[in-house]
Amino acid sequence: MADAGTRMGLQLRSTVKKEGIVELSLARVPTPEPKAEEVVVRIDASPINPSDQGLLFGGADMSTAKAAGTADDPVVIASIPPAVLKALGGRLEQSLPVGNEAAGVVVQAGSSPAAQALMGKTVAILGGAMYAQYRCIKAVQCLVLPPGTTPAEGADCFVNPLTALGMVETMRAEGHKALVHTAAASNLGQMLNKICIKDRVGLVNIVRNPEQVDLLKKLGATSVCNSSSPTFMDDLIAAHTASGATVAFDAIGGGRLAGQILTAMEIAANKTAKEYSRYGSTTHKQVYIYGGLDRGPTEFNRAFGMAWGIGGWLLTAFLQKIGFDAAQKLRERVAAEIKTTFASTYTKEVSLAEALRLEEIAVYGKQATGQKYLINPNKGLR
């Protein structure tokens, strides 16, 4: 039990129940006393990324969502399709905290010099359970933001920036000279576009409508293909031929786009082939699926020779692979460029209780471009 001196705080929880529903609610939990090497961060800003929504909604059909509880103590319940529920055995009946990353101010510190040095500093942190008023975390995991940076500005220091940088690093490490990105008008896509312009890396942006083409062109993108255009395949072949891109990072996942990208890469590669090879070009063509905006099945017809791969790409696996020092360099670049290359824009700032209103879920749950939410867990509570 919490003693009188314990700091209590609200924490957003998601529970998948065995009868096939997800229940979202706010728990009032004691904040742990920081150990010597730990600090307590008051969370002032935490983005709702697509990567958070998988854990948050548990794959439920949010069009079935119903509200219960009160305005201050809301509860949301929604149905999970049986096929999805089957894959959730590992989390059944567990009340799980949510939120990958956040920024806030260090309000309590353990006895170690490293922890004490962070008192009062604005820091960005990664590690789950961020949709909460307070988060106890190791000092070494805190990225100190440059003076003058607000928590809202530093809230998305990890997931999108490191993913975008990780794509460029993966491209280089695997010997490709340019890359392709889908859902390219997203916050992440805009960051990647800025990185590629700054670092002079060839980037083919794939978006889904003409407005997103305009948006990226205004941001300086040279190559943008619209997948809803009747000339999409021809545009893609021309873009791959011009850029020499042979690796793609795909946020969509479902449908035929991954296969279309590989097919266009193969046609581009064969333009320089001297004689017919029945097994296609020897150029390795790769699509990494890192998201699932389209939850439907992936389908492709293998019209791209034998030198190809499709696979999953996960930020945490990438960071483990490159090791702490290389990852730290990427983190430091993010902190240094947090107001420029890695600046995020948000549609709306909501409290924890507001994040569980059905009308807000209906908006941010769409994961639409330009509809990104920021949770301020201490909004209205300080």
Next chain:
Amino acid sequence: MADAGTRMGLQLRSTVKKEGIVELSLARVPTPEPKAEEVVVRIDASPINPSDQGLLFGGADMSTAKAAGTADDPVVIASIPPAVLKALGGRLEQSLPVGNEAAGVVVQAGSSPAAQALMGKTVAILGGAMYAQYRCIKAVQCLVLPPGTTPAEGADCFVNPLTALGMVETMRAEGHKALVHTAAASNLGQMLNKICIKDRVGLVNIVRNPEQVDLLKKLGATSVCNSSSPTFMDDLIAAHTASGATVAFDAIGGGRLAGQILTAMEIAANKTAKEYSRYGSTTHKQVYIYGGLDRGPTEFNRAFGMAWGIGGWLLTAFLQKIGFDAAQKLRERVAAEIKTTFASTYTKEVSLAEALRLEEIAVYGKQATGQKYLINPNKGLR
């Protein structure tokens, strides 16, 4: 033009015409005079592998095949679906020789000692244009068969044996401890089964009917799953759990099998997981597609976390990757075990002209288990 001393020979040719048909015929061609380092092999046996049929039929719908010409000088014509024709731009209007591998007797040799040493020897060769009475080839490319080996016994020294060995080598090189194989009752599958028993490597065989289960069990296979069984997914999960297989080689290509294999691997991997991970197991799960027995699209629902890959696997690319010395060791193992581990069985031996009979194409074109043909290009001509 050929002078009086030139050896003439029949050669099977395949031409894709721009109007969307494939034409198969026999050409009478002069055999090149061997250069110092070359020999001429009289081809006595060459298998019709699935990998030959892609080049031979050019993706045509062979149910539309019509015969023309005469019994000795046959011509076969068949229609190519428009979608397939689109991918064949590189071979339009070219009369291409066919046949990946063969065995026969060296009947003429260039002046070098290496070439001269092969005179009269029975050798196995790889390199295309093998559906022909004679093939001029570099002496270094000839694999001398052990004394007492017939050309029919040595005809399939490369494609199936090296592919089967390549799968086991790939499994080891990429850190997996056991492997999965589909269409496992094929000639290739039976070889792989023998290799794995001999080398004590775990192998999960996937076949399509109960007769094939029996066939493999009689050959000593310990793990055989029947994809037409209602308990297939449960059987596969149990087989993956028992074997720890995390890499599969798939000859089918189309349909949902690749995704089912990854899903079963993921469920098996999660059986040992200690806590729920929303991104699935961290065990990398891989399916290599090396054939296309089902030409339809590949479809999967990504219910296997983020640590997965699907990609093409091609023997020639594998051999290039491991280098000449490592490849030579594999070739020598094949020659040494050609009558045991790497023994092939054939349904029928046909001449070049017989290979172009519609009733024979109807049989070997099915690529059914136990319906494998051997071409003897000199049958009836010596």
